[in-house]
Amino acid sequence: MPGDVQALRDFVTAHPRLFVLTGAGCSTGSGIPDYRDDEGAWKRRPPIQYRTFMDDTVARRRYWARGMIGWRMFGHVAPNAAHRALATLEGQGRYSLLVTQNVDGLHEAAGTRDVVDLHGRMDRVVCTQCGHLLPRQQMQEWLESANPGWLHLHAEDAPDGDADLEGEDFSRFEVPPCPVCGGILKPDVVFFGETVPPDRVERAYAALAQSGAVLVVGSSLMVYSGYRFVAAASRAGLPIAAVNLGRTRADAMLTLKVEQSCADALSALVATLD
Incomplete structure (x- = not known):
């Protein structure tokens, strides 16, 4: 041994x-993929901050566009x-x-x-306003339905269901609101800047x-x-x-x-x- x-x-x-x-x-x-190298330093740009996600519409669209691509792998990991x-x-x-x-x-x-x-868990999505929960796979179906012109895109897998999708006009990407109250939906995970x-x-x-x-x-x-x-x-x-x-x-x-x-x-x- x-x-x-x-x-x-x-x-x-x-x-x-x-x-x-x-x-x-x-x-x-x-x-x-993981975030850090053998010395504990970031391998890539740190994850999105909570306030950026909530306050910056284009950053939020970029997050969900990358997530739509990344979920193709992440949603089927074993x-x-x-x-x-x-x-x-x-x-x-x-x-x-x-x-x-x-x-x-x-x-x-x-x-x-x-x-x-x-x-938290990436396989759930939560409304930041009313707390409504829904499966991430349902959000995936909504994103793909709302953005058919993005379905052909591919990108390198990144940590936590992200993908290295760059060079696109993310202002064109449509993100569905909460079906209950119209609030902002986010993965049911703790973002940087959250507690x-x-x-x-x-x-x-x-x-x-x-x-x-x-x-x-x-x-x-x-x-x-x-x-x-x-x-x-x-x-x-x-x-x-x-x-x-x-x-x-x-x-x-x-x-x-x-x-x-x-x-x-x-x-x-x-x-x-x-």
Whole structure:
């Protein structure tokens, strides 16, 4: 057994009540690009800010045009071996709660039952005025129906259902309003500049308080919304392990770091626990 896998196995078996936090590296094996490089720096322009989305009509049209193209891939992604391994670990009773920074819903699709989607879910759309919820696939059908002249366009896939569509006159793109009140529709996710709903944070902290150690899977922890739980665990003296390719914001806090792909490391781990 490779040393990293043995060390990860020892960590998991020594701490039977884990708090698990996952990030984009967990889903790259499903074909979803990530935002950051191995040093934790942005690979591309940062995501749209909430106020820009709400206040700038052309920016909002650009967002939905790119999203219409990106959903062709993102709407059909499937869990990979990392998601399946984590579902297996939950079934074995090895962790109390999985908190994910991802918005792809792949942990649930893999069979994990107890998940806090910290930043929401991309497969839902919400009205910013009345709170009406609808499936993202329904929004996709509306967008395609309203913009038939855009259906032939293709672009490179980008993180979280985005696509690198540029050079178009986005002012021509039609975005349907809320069917209930006419308000602005947005994905049911936490944009940069928004606050994570307090109930999600409270539930995560409550689980952390009952946990004996933390396992970080595929996150550089550069975003505070996830990093805060690792920082709290460190202050409480909890052991922290991370499976991540490249630097994390919490490297100095880690008890163990496994620099392998999440799918490879977790699949190998689960195989040792059979």
